[in-house]
Amino acid sequence: MDVGFIGMGRMGRGMAARLAEQGHSVRAWNRSPEAARGLPGVTAVASAAEAFRGDAVITMLADDAALEAVLVQGGLLDGAGRPGVHLGMSTISVALAERLTAIHGRAGIPYVSAPVFGRPDVAEAGKLNIVAAGPDAAIDGAAPLLDAMGAKTWRYGEEPKRANAVKLAGNFMLIAAIEAMGEACAFTEGHGVTGAEFLDLMTNTIFASPVYKNYGAAIAARRYEPPGFGLRLGAKDVRLALQAGEAAGVPMPFASVLRDGLIEAMSHGDGEKDLSALAEVARRRGGRR
């Protein structure tokens, strides 16, 4: 398929490279243009408008503001580009997903929310878990792209925001797992068992899953750089979850604790480290260094 790709951060590059490798024709655009270059089979284009056309366009940007800047302020939806479908794969707010759904409806462009679970190396390998919601026909039509990028596409019906809610709920659970490990390690450490010793047991038995293994390894080693999933980005996702929870009338006390902990981590200089650095907050509160 002929696909435009907007947003060539680490995730976007991995996904675009994979699409090209699987035989799709990719036109890529990024705000800082160098990030769009150097991938075999991926053509860097000079404007977002040049990317916003063809069989499909994929957006993969850092946050609501970045997506709105390109799409809404940038006027793409009022332009000449008529992509066959817009796959919004960024982790954005439920509220923005609702707004985008309305705007695309008026513009007559099918919109599918399709955020993903998986880190950049998983993206390169085409093994993402893709969470998709939007018009069935649009998702069906985009299947060659989704199949190229993902191990599986999980479908959540025709209302795009549902996919975003699922993504935010998943990231909330992920960050909650980090906090739980952080508190548990500070606790065992206070009784003479290092976090590494404790997590060796947990992450190889009843918690043997990718989230616990990956983040647990960082916590056990107390190594938080370079960041895989940046702490500041995680704080944004918790904020989005809290806002969407409030919109749905759902209090989330764990998410509130995460919010407070992440702010504390940032105030102590860990905003640019890996999300797993949240585990240091529990240690510090307990008087350890």
Added chain:
Amino acid sequence: MDVGFIGMGRMGRGMAARLAEQGHSVRAWNRSPEAARGLPGVTAVASAAEAFRGDAVITMLADDAALEAVLVQGGLLDGAGRPGVHLGMSTISVALAERLTAIHGRAGIPYVSAPVFGRPDVAEAGKLNIVAAGPDAAIDGAAPLLDAMGAKTWRYGEEPKRANAVKLAGNFMLIAAIEAMGEACAFTEGHGVTGAEFLDLMTNTIFASPVYKNYGAAIAARRYEPPGFGLRLGAKDVRLALQAGEAAGVPMPFASVLRDGLIEAMSHGDGEKDLSALAEVARRRGGRR
């Protein structure tokens, strides 16, 4: 080996049956005697004192009070019984483990804390994860028993209380996982995605581990009876974790949220249900039934 077994609840019966099956000679005692009967190869004895002798004695009781009643008030340690080792496998407080270590030291009986992870069916299959701490020689000597009951024995040094700290930290993480799923499901439900639909994705991908799969299935089905791990027992474990955390100077905000949620669950009549019923608290707070 010739082993006494004190405490024939659901876990204890599974473990004793497995020991007998693996060729050990088991003398079993339980406060209500019928529970000690009817297992092939397991001899019911009439008093705790008759169990408290031989190569080893294993205790597997519900809580601190039950263990203290039998062991301390019951005067076992002052009696004639001189078991080769006492394997304390109950989930008890760190403080009681310290006290038992001191008392056994004075009585000249080796004491090993050896709590376990795994449900009754896992105990029957001899696939428990056993967390052991105590004198090396004592643990080595008990290896035939530990190997019969467990898939693996995880050793945490010579100070018994460490094993108890590890067990409490693990149960804390388990209950935190339930709370995280509960909040996340209430959240997605508020945006049109059922808990079952959401957890299908999570527990088969980045959270694919026994804890999430087992408790997630109960939460997805909203089926909390019969209890596997009773909610009231879970509340006790959180209490023990908070106390031991305080003793170590470690604040645990997630554990505090769990405590509040579990009290709320009990006040709404769910104390005798499965621990996974904690997930209903988030739904109720959000105004759902």
Added chain:
Amino acid sequence: MDVGFIGMGRMGRGMAARLAEQGHSVRAWNRSPEAARGLPGVTAVASAAEAFRGDAVITMLADDAALEAVLVQGGLLDGAGRPGVHLGMSTISVALAERLTAIHGRAGIPYVSAPVFGRPDVAEAGKLNIVAAGPDAAIDGAAPLLDAMGAKTWRYGEEPKRANAVKLAGNFMLIAAIEAMGEACAFTEGHGVTGAEFLDLMTNTIFASPVYKNYGAAIAARRYEPPGFGLRLGAKDVRLALQAGEAAGVPMPFASVLRDGLIEAMSHGDGEKDLSALAEVARRRGGRR
């Protein structure tokens, strides 16, 4: 002085009436015009622009959105009106206060943030506590107005947003007092002492202050209608405090608890009741009706 008054809700009406009573000439505007009528000495004008001129203009609106709608989208700052000073007395976000400061700077109109503590009856009596920050000369010039409306003007320097931070911190403390009373009453009630019996002691001794007496009386009587300070409005203020706390890198665990409790209250139908209805959340969680 010749003063324009924008926003004639219950607080605004009380303040405008007081200004007129003290001899000031008041031009009042409200989105729904009937609210601007019927006050002796207050002239209803047909547009916000007619109010936005003279010696001073006062805005007293419900929230950020309402203020921005009138002031920014409404184009007042680009219009011909050149009021001598703009006293922003609404409870708005710190971020909006910063934005308004910049915009007024460009427009050459002095801007003073001057939110207040006190209910409508206190406003009518001219006994508000006014929290003012902005250019010294501007505050000095507005003194006749501030003195008419307030028992005292508390000055916090030349940076307007400081006054808003103080106001939000004060409202946070107020709502925290309600939560503390709510939990305490649910607690004593669980031990046979009614909230009314308990609060009689507290609010007449070590907590004998207006906040505890006023809200305590409502909690003691469990009478939450009609609302003095609406719960939904209080939830907004907590949200603003959390946002401004995050901007300053300050975690606020009490505010997080308040947020969760207020969402729960709204999900149970209490959004339009008085803020003191937050106290019912603790009772309900404890299984009481």
Added chain:
Amino acid sequence: MDVGFIGMGRMGRGMAARLAEQGHSVRAWNRSPEAARGLPGVTAVASAAEAFRGDAVITMLADDAALEAVLVQGGLLDGAGRPGVHLGMSTISVALAERLTAIHGRAGIPYVSAPVFGRPDVAEAGKLNIVAAGPDAAIDGAAPLLDAMGAKTWRYGEEPKRANAVKLAGNFMLIAAIEAMGEACAFTEGHGVTGAEFLDLMTNTIFASPVYKNYGAAIAARRYEPPGFGLRLGAKDVRLALQAGEAAGVPMPFASVLRDGLIEAMSHGDGEKDLSALAEVARRRGGRR
């Protein structure tokens, strides 16, 4: 009246001195005897048993353990002493109050729980607020003593534990007020307003009450030594409130936050400072020193 006084800490000394001054005959005992000496009109006695007789005996000890050590382990209730009434004025657990009620019932000695609000200087001035519950006749009979020590006796019926529940609820509210001030000050400070500037407004207007004024002054000055009400003692009271809340099925999220904060304060070396040092936790979490 002829009264024995057990426990001559700072509060006890103030109360005993006041009783003597008002014409009562006081026999005082303290574990470290020097504390019982040197008060005009107060006779130091050599054993608790010598104090435990006469028209009335008052106990004013640090905690449950201290009271149980003297009263239960010390065997006072099995001794020859038959005081006309026992006024238990210590801040103890609801559970211990229930136990004491039962024990005294069997011993045939009237027991009244009568904890107090007020610091040592208030005790010396005879201006305490006394919270009394127990047999009406016993309280009536002790009126001359209660009137000497207190500004007012607040009566909560015949079940002694109710007075203890009220006392714990009051202390919970007091510590919650400190936390609220602490978070609010960290918040305003992050926006350029010192805690002192902020609290000057609050504690002189809508929060003008003894609790806010006293603790607010310490927080504003960031002066936490010497302690009036020690932080470690406050942590104990929160623990008692949480336990009694759990017994009554009442979750108390604010109390949970206080618990976590107080543990953090102790882990950072502030256990022996004044309770108001809890306010430093919020500052530290926000990255300030």
